[in-house]
Amino acid sequence: xxxxxxxxxxxxxxxxxxxxxxxxxxxxxxxxxxxxxxxxxxxxxxxxxxxxxxxxxxxxxxxxxxxxxxxxxxxxxxxxxxxxxxxxxxxxxxxxxxxxxxxxxxxxxxxxxxxxxxxxxxxxxxxxxxxxxxxxxxxxxxxxxxxxxxxxxxxxxxxxxxxxxxxxxxxxxxxxxxxxxxxxxxxxxxxxxxxxxxxxxxxxxxxxxxxxxxxxxxxxxxxxxxxxxxxxxxxxxxxxxxxxxxxxxxxxxxxxxxxxxxxxxxxxxxxxxxxxxxxxxxxxxxxxxxxxxxxxxxxxxxxxxxxxxxxxxxxxxxxxxxxxxxxxxxxxxxxxxxxxxxxxxxxxxxxxxxxxxxxxxxxxxxxxxxxxxxxxxxxxxxxxxxxxxxxxx
Numbered sequence: 001x002x003x004x005x006x007x008x009x010x011x012x013x014x015x016x017x018x019x020x021x022x023x024x025x026x027x028x029x030x031x032x033x034x035x036x037x038x039x040x041x042x043x044x045x046x047x048x049x050x051x052x053x054x055x056x057x058x059x060x061x062x063x064x065x066x067x068x069x070x071x072x073x074x075x076x077x078x079x080x081x082x083x084x085x086x087x088x089x090x091x092x093x094x095x096x097x098x099x100x101x102x103x104x105x106x107x108x109x110x111x112x113x114x115x116x117x118x119x120x121x122x123x124x125x126x127x128x129x130x131x132x133x134x135x136x137x138x139x140x141x142x143x144x145x146x147x148x149x150x151x152x153x154x155x156x157x158x159x160x161x162x163x164x165x166x167x168x169x170x171x172x173x174x175x176x177x178x179x180x181x182x183x184x185x186x187x188x189x190x191x192x193x194x195x196x197x198x199x200x201x202x203x204x205x206x207x208x209x210x211x212x213x214x215x216x217x218x219x220x221x222x223x224x225x226x227x228x229x230x231x232x233x234x235x236x237x238x239x240x241x242x243x244x245x246x247x248x249x250x251x252x253x254x255x256x257x258x259x260x261x262x263x264x265x266x267x268x269x270x271x272x273x274x275x276x277x278x279x280x281x282x283x284x285x286x287x288x289x290x291x292x293x294x295x296x297x298x299x300x301x302x303x304x305x306x307x308x309x310x311x312x313x314x315x316x317x318x319x320x321x322x323x324x325x326x327x328x329x330x331x332x333x334x335x336x337x338x339x340x341x342x343x344x345x346x347x348x349x350x351x352x353x354x355x356x357x358x359x360x361x362x363x364x365x366x367x368x369x370x371x372x373x374x375x376x377x378x379x380x381x382x383x384x385x386x387x388x389x390x391x392x393x
Contacts (some may be wrong), residue, residue, distance in 0.1 A: 004030050007117075009089055009108050010099035011035040012043040014204060015122045015148065015265060019097045020047060022266045022273065026281040034088035036100065036108065039063065045070035052076060054091070057084045059104070086111045093117045095273060098126065099148070101204070102329060103375050106368060110134060116141040120272035122148040127223045129322035129371040135226070145227075146272040151220050152227060153268035154247035154259035164228035169236055169250040172220050174299065176239040177212040184303055190342035192335070209332050213345055214299065218310025219328075222321050225314055232314045237307060239297045244286065262286060305346045313353065318363045319374040320353065326378035327352035334386045344386075352382045 006023070010016040016037075023030060032053040037044040041063040048056040048071055055077040058067050064080035071078050079088070089096070089108040097120045098109040105123035112119055113134055121127070126134045138145045147153050151172045155164075164170070178197060179187050195212045196205045210216035217237050225232045238248075246268075248258040261267045262284040270279040301307050306328075313320040331348040334340045340348070356362050356378060365374070 004028075004094040005033050005092065006030045007034040007036075007089065007091065007093045007096045007112070008032070008099070009034075009036045009085075009097060009105070009112065010038070010101060010122070011047055012037040012040040013099055013101060015099040015269070016097060017043075018265050019099070019120075019269050019273070020051065022269050022279075022281060026270070026273075026279050028273075028279070033091050033093045036085050036088050038100075038104075041066045041070070048076045048078075049074060055079055055084075055088050057081075057088045059085060082107070090115060095120065097148070097269075097272075098123045101206075103129065103326065103372070106130065106371065110137055110368065113137040113143060113145075114141050116143045118144045118146060118272075118275065120148045120269065121145050124149060124219055124223050125325055127226050128219050128325050129375065130368060131226055131321070131366065133367060144275075146275050147223075147227060148268050148272050149220065149223070150263075150265065150268045151247045152224060153271050154245075155224065155228065155249055157259045157271060158247065158249040158257040159228075160257070164230050166251055167228075167230070167234070167249050168252045169234050170224050170228060170230055171236050171238050171248040171250060171256075172217060172224060173238050173240040173243065173245055173247050174214065174217045175211065175241055175243050176297075176299070177214060179212060179303075180239065180241065182303075184343075187303065188341065188343050192338060195335070195342055205336055206329070206332050209335060209345070210328070213306050213342070214304040215306035215310070215328050215332075215346070215349075217299075218306040219325065221307070221310050222314055222324075232311055237299050239299050240294065242291065242294055244291065244294055260286060305350065309346065309349055309353065316353075316357060316362055319365045319370055320357070320362045322371045322374040323353055323356050323362060323378040324349060326375040327382040330379045330382040331386065334383075340386055348382050348385050351385050352378055355381055 008016050032051040034055045035053045036057045039060040057079045061080040067078040085108050089111040096112040096117045099122040109123050109126040147156050155170050196208045198208045221235050224235045243263045245258045245260050248256050250256045313324040327349040331345040
């Protein structure tokens with residue numbers, strides 16, 4: 001691979017840190033243009049001293065003095081705040097990892113898309129909340145979007161360059177989470193500690209709770225529909241507890257292509273980083289004989305209503321997916337603060353969508369500003385729903 005200029009947005013998070021570790025282990029020749037992080041000044045400073053980017057940016061402006069002090073004997077520029085993040089994201093680069101978590105990633109990811117770089121997209125909100133805006137922005141700049149979520153990376157790889165219209169189904173696999181075999185009564189008593197233990201992956205608490213309630217899979221349905229321009233009725237979910245098959249594509253001729261690999265986020269990152277080639281790195285290998293068997297089952301949408309809520313948001317269109325995402329983020333935050341129960345998360349999202357749809361707040365809007373306004377409004381409505389429930393708890 002030729003030397004490349006690389007920017008990592010969200011460098012101290014799990015995906016960003018894994019990206020830098022992968023690059024180091026691969027021996028790829030790169031120049032780091034920018035590193036962007038949220039609040040972890042110490043980790044960002046350590047990365048900046050190791051990789052010597054042109055600029056290191058911390059979102060939390062209160063950390064700027066500490067970042068400058070940590071980098072004073074280097075030539076790395078230190079900056080802070082949203083304006084600096086967007087400026088860093090828009091610097092010329094060949095490959096950009098977009099891994100800022102949540103709605104905060106929208107503006108930086110769109111700024112990165114305008115550079116014409118290849119974008120490794122791990123910020124699903126940029127697609128879920130704005131529909132085709134990100135894809136159109138990347139295409140207009142002459143860049144390329146390569147998914148980093150393991151499920152969408154698997155579909156991307158299984159398609160093998162074919163148009164998704166050749167597919168009869170896109171099949172997203174799911175571990176089913178820790179409560180796959182629990183009854184609704186048992187799930188009503190789920191504790192925070194139980195919900196933040198994923199059976200296969202070590203992830204942040206918000207993403208782990210999303211996995212436990214299968215909202216992550218609901219958001220992935222929306223993302224797949226937009227990313228691969230596929231009607232939602234042709235996007236399915238299949239529970240696969242071992243998470244060795246990361247997703248599948250069933251083609252119109254009856255053939256099904258599956259992508260298999262150990263459950264390690266570096267695999268999809270390597271695919272996005274090296275596309276259209278394959279990266280030679282010390283990847284973990286599958287031992288199918290040792291695994292013995294792989295199992296599958298249909299998801300129980302009665303126990304996991306998040307799947308149906310995501311499909312309803314796609315059906316409503318407009319800003320409904322952005323409202324779904326925002327209401328879920330607010331509700332998961334309340335659960336993590338122990339203000340509501342586990343089953344209250346999806347119930348709050350459902351009520352938020354219903355209230356906003358009834359008020360005519362979701363239809364006929366598009367674009368970044370509409371998504372941000374919808375996000376703000378949905379969070380406020382969700383919080384108003386949460387407060388009485390929190391008082392009861």
